[in-house]
Every structure is written in C-alpha cells, then in structure tokens.
Amino acid sequence: MTSSLSNVAAIAGIGATEFSKNSGRSEMRLAVEAITAALDDAGIDREEVDGLSTFTMDNNPEIEVFRNIGGRELKFFSRIHYGGGGACAPVMQAAMAIATGVANVVVCYRAMNERSQYRFGTGHTPPPVPTAESSHYGYYVPFGLVSPASWVAMGAQRYMYESGATSEDFGRVSVASRKHAANNPAAWFYEQPITLDDHQQSKWIVEPLHLLDCCQESDGAVAIVVTSTDYARKLRQPPAIIRAAAQGAADDQQMMTSYYRKEIARLPEMELVARQLFDQAGLRPDDIRTATLYDHFTPYVLTQLESFGFTPRNQAKDFVREGNLEIGGRLPVNTNGGQLGEAYIHGMNGISEAVRQVRGTSVNQVPGDGPVLVTAGTGVPTSGLILDGA
Amino acid sequence: MTDLLEKAREWVGKAATAPTTARDPVNVPMIRRWCEAMGDTNPIYVDDAAARAAGHPGIVAPPAMLEVWTMAPYRPGGRTAEDSMAVLNLFDDAGYTGVVATNTGQSYDRYLVPGDVVTASVTVDSVSEEKRTGLGIGHFVTLVFEFTDAEDKRVGRMTFRVLKFKPNLSQPEADKGKSDDASGGYSHPRPAITHDNAFFWEGINNRKLLFQSTDGRLRHPPSPMDPVSGSLEFDIVESCGRGTIHSFVVMHQPRLPDFDYPLPVVLVELEEGVRIIANLIDADAEDVSIGQAVEVDFIEVEPDYLLPAFRLN
Numbered sequence: 001m002t003s004s005l006s007n008v009a010a011i012a013g014i015g016a017t018e019f020s021k022n023s024g025r026s027e028m029r030l031a032v033e034a035i036t037a038a039l040d041d042a043g044i045d046r047e048e049v050d051g052l053s054t055f056t057m058d059n060n061p062e063i064e065v066f067r068n069i070g071g072r073e074l075k076f077f078s079r080i081h082y083g084g085g086g087a088c089a090p091v092m093q094a095a096m097a098i099a100t101g102v103a104n105v106v107v108c109y110r111a112m113n114e115r116s117q118y119r120f121g122t123g124h125t126p127p128p129v130p131t132a133e134s135s136h137y138g139y140y141v142p143f144g145l146v147s148p149a150s151w152v153a154m155g156a157q158r159y160m161y162e163s164g165a166t167s168e169d170f171g172r173v174s175v176a177s178r179k180h181a182a183n184n185p186a187a188w189f190y191e192q193p194i195t196l197d198d199h200q201q202s203k204w205i206v207e208p209l210h211l212l213d214c215c216q217e218s219d220g221a222v223a224i225v226v227t228s229t230d231y232a233r234k235l236r237q238p239p240a241i242i243r244a245a246a247q248g249a250a251d252d253q254q255m256m257t258s259y260y261r262k263e264i265a266r267l268p269e270m271e272l273v274a275r276q277l278f279d280q281a282g283l284r285p286d287d288i289r290t291a292t293l294y295d296h297f298t299p300y301v302l303t304q305l306e307s308f309g310f311t312p313r314n315q316a317k318d319f320v321r322e323g324n325l326e327i328g329g330r331l332p333v334n335t336n337g338g339q340l341g342e343a344y345i346h347g348m349n350g351i352s353e354a355v356r357q358v359r360g361t362s363v364n365q366v367p368g369d370g371p372v373l374v375t376a377g378t379g380v381p382t383s384g385l386i387l388d389g390a
Numbered sequence: 391m392t393d394l395l396e397k398a399r400e401w402v403g404k405a406a407t408a409p410t411t412a413r414d415p416v417n418v419p420m421i422r423r424w425c426e427a428m429g430d431t432n433p434i435y436v437d438d439a440a441a442r443a444a445g446h447p448g449i450v451a452p453p454a455m456l457e458v459w460t461m462a463p464y465r466p467g468g469r470t471a472e473d474s475m476a477v478l479n480l481f482d483d484a485g486y487t488g489v490v491a492t493n494t495g496q497s498y499d500r501y502l503v504p505g506d507v508v509t510a511s512v513t514v515d516s517v518s519e520e521k522r523t524g525l526g527i528g529h530f531v532t533l534v535f536e537f538t539d540a541e542d543k544r545v546g547r548m549t550f551r552v553l554k555f556k557p558n559l560s561q562p563e564a565d566k567g568k569s570d571d572a573s574g575g576y577s578h579p580r581p582a583i584t585h586d587n588a589f590f591w592e593g594i595n596n597r598k599l600l601f602q603s604t605d606g607r608l609r610h611p612p613s614p615m616d617p618v619s620g621s622l623e624f625d626i627v628e629s630c631g632r633g634t635i636h637s638f639v640v641m642h643q644p645r646l647p648d649f650d651y652p653l654p655v656v657l658v659e660l661e662e663g664v665r666i667i668a669n670l671i672d673a674d675a676e677d678v679s680i681g682q683a684v685e686v687d688f689i690e691v692e693p694d695y696l697l698p699a700f701r702l703n
Contacts (some may be wrong), residue, residue: 011429043397051395075465121643121644123644123646125579125646126582126583128580128581128583129582130582130583130584130585131582131584132584132586135582135583135584135611136611137581137582137583138583138591139581139666139667140667141579141581142578142579142580142691142697143667143668143669143697144579144641144649144653144655144669145639145654145655145667146579146644146646147643150639150641153639154637154638154639154667155637157637157638157639157680158636158637158680161637181648203642203643204640204642204644204652205642205643206640206641207639207640207641207642207652207675208639239509252617256579257635257667259636259657259665259667260611260664260665262636289494308652366676
C-alpha cells in the first residue's frame with residue numbers, strides 16, 4: 001500500500017555549518033548560513049522559499065529567518081514539539097505542505113549553540129508554574145532526575161534486565177559510531193575512534209549510562225530543502241525522494257518518562273512510526289540498506305532495531321555483537337558518526353547523512369541503491385522518514 | 391576525604407561557640423516592634439486581655455522570635471555570630487570565603503513570656519561533602535541551636551544551614567545562569583502544583599501516598615480524566631506504601647547541591663499496581679536491584695515540604 005504522501009516530495013538540498021563546541025556566532029547566523037548552504041546545494045534561489053519548518057525548541061523565529069534570507073511571501077510555517085522527537089517531522093510537514101499545494105519550497109532548519117550557550121545535560125529545574133508541562137517535571141526533578149540521560153536511563157535499566165543486553169552491548173553502538181566518525185572530516189570526533197574498553201572506562205553519568213553512551217553537546221546548524229519530486233528532478237542534485245514520513249506517540253506517552261505503561265523497555269511510539277513508514281513505502285525491514293537511528297543514548301539504538309523489526313524482541317544485543325551496525329554489516333547505522341560521533345544537532349544531521357547515502361556521497365557509503373531509514377528521538381513522541389533515489 | 395573536610399567534621403557534635411545569653415529578657419516593646427515590622431496582627435502578642443481570652447496567662451512572645459532574643463548586636467560592617475565560629479573560619483582560611491544562609495527551621499517547646507531570659511547553645515550538626523552550586527563549589531554546614539530558659543529547660547530548637555563557598559568569579563555569564571537553574575538557588579526543586587495534582591502533593595505533605603481511582607483503576611501521574619471510561623469523577627485512595635523496584639538508576643551527573651551522590655532513584659510498582667518515582671534512602675547504590683521489596687517513608691526536605699522516599703524492606 002502506498003499513501004498520497006509517498007514519493008510526492010523530495011529533499012533537494014542539504015546544508016550545514018561546521019559542528020563545534022563554540023561557534024562564536026549567533027544561532028540566527030548559524031541558521032541562515034545553513035539555509036543558504038542548503039539552497040545553494042539545491043540550486044534554488046532564496047526568493048523561492050515559501051515555507052519554513054523547525055522545532056518548537058529552536059530559538060530562531062521563522063519570520064526573522066525569512067527576513068534574513070530576503071524572503072517575500074511565506075505561506076507555510078510550522079513547528080514540532082518534543083525536542084529531538086521532532087527531527088523528521090518538519091520534513092514530514094514540508095512534504096505535506098508540498099503534497100497539498102500549500103507551498104513549493106519548504107526549508108527545515110535547526111540551529112543551536114547547545115554547547116556554548118546552554119546545555120541540556122547540566123540539569124533542568126524548571127520554575128514550578130501551574131501548567132501540565134511544568135507539573136510533569138515535578139514527579140522527577142525533586143528526586144534528582146534532572147537530565148535527559150537520567151530520564152531515559154530508567155527504561156535502559158529495565159531493558160537490560162529483560163533482554164540480557166549489557167553495558168558492553170551499548171558500548172558497541174558507541175564504538176561503531178566513532179569508527180564511522182573517524183572517517184568523516186565534518187565530525188567533531190574525526191580521526192578519534194574509541195575501543196570498547198574506552199567506553200567501559202568512561203565515567204558514569206547515570207548508571208547504567210557511561211559518558212560514552214551519551215551523545216555530544218554541540219553548536220551548529222543543519223538545513224534541509226524540500227520541494228516537489230518533479231521540481232527536484234530538474235535541480236542540481238539527484239533528489240532524495242520521501243517515500244514515507246510519519247509521526248508517533250503511543251499509549252500513556254510521557255516526555256522521556258513513560259514509566260507507567262505496562263512495558264517500559266519497549267518503544268511503542270517508534271513501533272507506530274515503523275508500521276506507518278513500511279506501510280506508506282510498501283517496504284519491509286529487509287529492504288532497508290542503511291539507517292540513521294537517533295542516538296542520543298546508545299541503548300535506544302538497540303531498542304529501535306527491535307521497533308523496526310530488524311531483529312526480534314530482546315535480540316538486538318546479538319545483532320550488535322555480530323558487528324551488523326558497522327560498514328559491511330547487515331545494517332550499517334549512523335554512517336556519519338551519528339550524534340555520538342559527528343554532532344548533536346537534534347537529529348537533523350542524521351537526515352543529511354541519509355540524503356548523502358541516497359546520493360552516493362557519504363564518506364562511509366553503503367553499497368547499493370536501496371532505501372534509507374531515518375529516525376528521530378526516542379523516549380519522546382517521535383518521527384521517521386524513508387528516503388530513496390529516483 | 392580532604393584535610394579541610396576532615397578538620398571541619400571534627401567539629402560535628404561539638405559546640406560551635408560558647409553559649410549566648412540574651413542581653414534583655416523577653417519584653418513587650420521588642421515584641422511590639424517585631425510584630426509591626428512583620429505585619430503580625432495577632433492580639434495575643436500585645437494585648438493582655440486577648441492573650442488571657444486565648445488561654446494564656448498573659449501576653450506571649452511570637453514563637454518565630456525565638457532566635458531574636460540572643461542575636462548578636464547590630465554593628466554595621468562588623469562580624470556576625472556565624473563569622474566568629476571556628477568551624478566556619480576553617481573554610482575562610484581555605485578560600486571558601488563566601489557565605490550564604492540557605493535554610494532554617496524552628497520548633498517550639500513552649501511560648502516565651504515577658505521576663506524569660508533565653509540562652510542559645512549552638513552545635514555543629516553536619517558538614518556536607520563538597521557540592522557544586524551556582525555560586526561556586528562549597529560545603530553546607532548545618533548548625534543546631536538549642537534555646538533554654540533561666541531554669542535551663544529547653545524552650546525551642548532551630549536548625550540553621552549555611553553554604554561556605556569559593557566565589558565563582560571566573561565562570562562565564564552564560565554558564566552562570568544555567569548552573570543557577572540547575573542548583574535551584576539552594577532551595578530544593580519544587581513540583582508545580584496544578585488543579586489536577588494538588589491532592590497528590592498535599593497528600594505527600596501529610597505523609598500519605600494518594601492516587602486517583604476510577605472503577606478501581608488507579609492512575610499516576612495525576613490527570614483529570616480516566617482514560618478508560620472518560621470520566622472526570624474519581625475517588626482518592628491511599629496506597630499502603632509497599633511495592634517492588636520495577637527499575638532504577640544511579641545518578642552521578644549532574645548534581646544538585648543537597649543530594650548525596652551516587653544517588654539511587656527507583657521506579658516502584660506499588661502493591662496497588664501503580665508506579666511512582668522516588669529516591670531510595672538508607673541503601674548503598676550497589677545494593678539496589680530490580681524486584682526488591684521497598685516501603686515508603688516521607689522526608690522533610692525543607693520546612694513544610696515533604697517528599698516520598700523508599701527504603702529496602
């Protein structure tokens with residue numbers, strides 16, 4: 001079965017700034033630099049942009065971005081909530097806007113000085129204002145659970161208990177990412193691979209997570225240009241066609257703390273995304289050539305492998321132990337180095353890597369021309385894409 | 391343990407200063423001024439008849455004035471009583487020159503009445519490990535004040551906690567704002583109280599674990615609607631407080647000022663079937679495992695602010 005969203009829109013351009021720990025310039029400047037680079041990559045004039053989409057967490061208002069790039073008529077602007085769970089959803093928004101004729105050229109962007117100006121990992125103690133979103137934190141923050149790592153570690157611990165996965169299995173994800181990053185000049189950890197022993201020796205952040213189970217904190221920006229597949233075919237780059245795009249939130253969904261559903265070691269929201277993506281694209285797990293699986297914390301690469309049916313339930317550890325995440329394996333994952341190795345741009349840099357895999361320009365190119373999967377944050381309402389060549 | 395901490399902890403359980411006896415007995419003029427300044431209009435503090443009508447032998451002093459009677463004299467630019475405590479001077483000498491009072495709590499044995507002569511005796515109660523705070527790294531020092539009358543009978547007690555810290559002058563502005571957020575400005579992070587969850591947090595402050603129940607289904611966190619029936623009606627039931635550890639983490643980073651790390655945090659499945667997050671207390675992090683039986687207790691983290699915590703059963 002295919003949907004009316006499938007194959008209608010394509011990613012025509014990708015752009016990014018350098019990835020660093022201190023960009024030395026404003027997030028707004030990072031945003032417009034990345035957007036300009038993405039439009040240049042596509043060969044689209046800035047004046048053609050009539051849609052923008054980003055994350056609610058992004059600090060760069062669409063109108064200010066639009067003013068900077070000399071936009072004239074902005075017909076579509078939308079934002080996605082829930083942090084990194086958003087990642088693929090702005091692209092889905094763009095595809096829907098294009099499929100319905102609302103807009104012709106939509107740029108998705110995410111720009112942040114998340115390392116130099118504020119850090120998600122240093123603890124979040126929001127002011128206790130009487131809203132549903134603020135009251136959520138009251139069940140965790142007073143007990144010292146103040147960071148994304150602390151919230152997701154609870155599910156990871158239960159996953160280890162149920163599946164028999166070990167800290168070393170999580171470490172293998174990190175080792176594979178750093179191996180890929182070592183080949184990627186754009187990666188922060190270019191030429192800096194690690195060993196499993198490095199992972200095991202790295203300090204505890206929140207047991208069962210070591211430092212090297214946690215993604216980086218980064219400064220940088222990524223932009224993605226989405227337009228109709230027909231238009232994209234006439235442009236500078238081979239189009240990365242959006243075969244499927246989906247969002248998902250599931251039963252008793254919480255923001256990183258879905259501790260109250262029957263099973264806390266699974267990702268039903270990602271299973272929902274997987275089902276929709278495969279249905280829309282008319283594909284099965286075996287058809288996927290390579291994937292960018294959101295890797296804010298390593299355990300969730302294992303659980304995503306299970307959500308998408310790449311391995312049976314509780315058996316991702318075996319898949320990982322066999323080296324299947326690395327180049328030459330059954331499903332090379334995060335060939336840019338992921339957020340562990342390249343940079344943490346809230347998953348948007350992973351979409352760029354999927355586009356490169358479709359174009360055949362990745363520094364760790366996976367042979368073949370099969371479709372590429374991209375996912376967004378786990379433990380939160382999430383999203384995903386399947387991209388493919390012409 | 392550092393030399394400094396070792397030296398400071400030698401003071402624990404010992405008198406921090408010589409006892410201080412009030413320069414003036416409890417008296418109505420000071421009471422009147424204090425009540426005016428504080429906006430306290432309770433007549434039993436200033437009107438003999440009103441005090442008798444309330445069952446007192448005559449005018450009584452506001453309990454919260456407990457410490458007032460023995461306070462050090464006001465000397466602009468001069469040293470305060472805390473400054474001259476040897477245990478605190480240890481920190482000054484080691485570069486922890488900053489001081490900030492973080493929290494205090496009082497309890498009262500009886501009303502003070504005019505003529506009472508109060509004596510304060512201060513003991514060092516505890517000295518924390520080094521903590522990273524928004525102001526800089528430092529140690530919390532908790533002092534216990536015992537107040538006695540002329541017959542040497544206790545009339546009240548006060549805990550008083552200060553942070554002795556190294557002023558963090560080199561920290562960039564941007565980071566400073568963030569770490570203030572993280573450490574909550576030395577008050578323990580508080581939950582947001584909404585119309586939906588007020589019953590839960592009030593229950594905690596009354597040492598009860600309360601949950602909403604619709605048709606016998608319990609739910610947590612609190613929410614206005616039962617997801618099965620769509621009903622906005624619910625009963626509130628009290629949990630027995632016993633359960634098992636469904637999962638847990640051990641926090642190492644980031645650190646809040648008033649926790650001890652490594653910090654175990656448990657997800658407990660209560661006997662009633664509902665789950666809740668809280669700290670595990672009186673247990674070493676390495677002794678925690680999934681499936682262990684636990685029982686709830688309630689910890690006063692600040693006056694009038696309780697949190698649930700679990701102990702291994």
